[in-house]
Amino acid sequence: MTKQPESSVARPHPGALALGVLGELLITAGLVLALFVGYSLWWTDLVADARAERAGDRLRRAWAAPAAAPPGQAAPAPTYRPGADGIGFLHVPAMGRDYSVLIRLGTGSEVLDGGVAGVYREPYRAAMPWDASGNFALAAHRDGHGAKFHDLDEVGRGAAVVVETRDHWYVYRVDGTLPRASKFDTGIIAPVPEGSGYPGPGRYITLTTCTPVYSSRFRMAVWGSLVRVDPVDARRTPPPELRTS
Template identity: 65%
Template sequence: MLRAASPSRSSLVFAGFLSLLGELLVTAGLVLALFVVYSLWWTDVLAERHASARGDVVRRQWQAAPSPASPASPASPASPAGAGGLGMRDGIGFLHVPAMRNGEVLVKRGTAPEVLNDGVAGYYTDPVKSALPWDEKGNFSLAAHRDGHGAKFHNIDRVRNGDAVVFETRDTWYVYKVFAQLRRTSKYDVGVIAPVPKGSGRTAPGRYITLTTCTPVYTSRFRYVVWGELVRTEPVDAKRTPPAELR
């Protein structure tokens, strides 16, 4: 009777190696998948929770703060009436961009990861210092994540010329109108957040707003930029009725 030849020792070792390699690849794939879920979903969940909680704190502070017209809360560069007379550590107000469909976005000081990872937008302090909305002239320059950690500027590519960008403080609505976009530029192009933003088409000082984020989606190789210009301000009434652009 014929018998099958016994496999050689080397073939058994090779088969074992392939089996181990397959298991390692499957494990690596699962780890990678879990990392993607964490980066693009769970960080969003955590950031939304944190931003919502901080936003509630800011609104409670606005309700509790004395009127900016009273002697107890004089306006100053560090504590402007437009920000509700607060120290601004928790946030200076809320950004509304209807075209992005991202709800209200709490704005805080700074653009470091530990700030933006909390699901907020931050205004630049370095390498160019941002103006603030209540300043007479300058560029209110903001950054936020496009993916993960709240992804507040994920839909920035939906913004078009003529769209509204509204910034809300305790006492004032600042209404901007988008006039230009730059879909890709170097991450080192600090001119886009200059007081008179380079590349925007504007050549004279004004009251501008600049939104910046990473591009393409899921990368950080370049920056996407949107520019707007202040068209008017409106006082906040007792019911906090939003301007027409947000209704």
């Protein structure tokens, strides 16, 4: 009888094997990257927003309690611990009808990652809204960790910016914006912000964040000046700039 040849299985070429392994690695890397982006932008937003909401609720409850003061004396001026105590709330209608963000001292990640707007303490110590003059300079994330200044580019000249504290509403009007600056340009948060056009000392506010979106390569700034100060009434009625029909 004639012996039949044994069947053989073709072996893949080494190059094809390498391409297959490379493809699997690229798919895995893509999945890992997608998970990382989802964590950075979605999950950190949820966590930061929840933390900020709890902190904001605590601050409003504290405001509702009578201010401690010795008999016959005014309540002492408040003091704030960086990253721990809430100073007030920032309201910017141009970034949303009900836009509000808690304000705390400090601009480090340990502060801003909590979904708040942070007050600069260096290289210039920002003035508070109630100070006689100076620049109340704030920073917040544009992406991730609450992304509180994601829409800062929507805030233009003439827009209202309101800072709410326990006893007052500080109403500012935006006078100018800076779409892009070096992240090393500290002059934009100086007591008299460089490039703002302000001729001298006044009562200013500066909002800063990273630009372009999903990048920290540059900084953008919004500058405003104080228009008036309204006292907070018993019903905590917001100023006209924040009232909606």
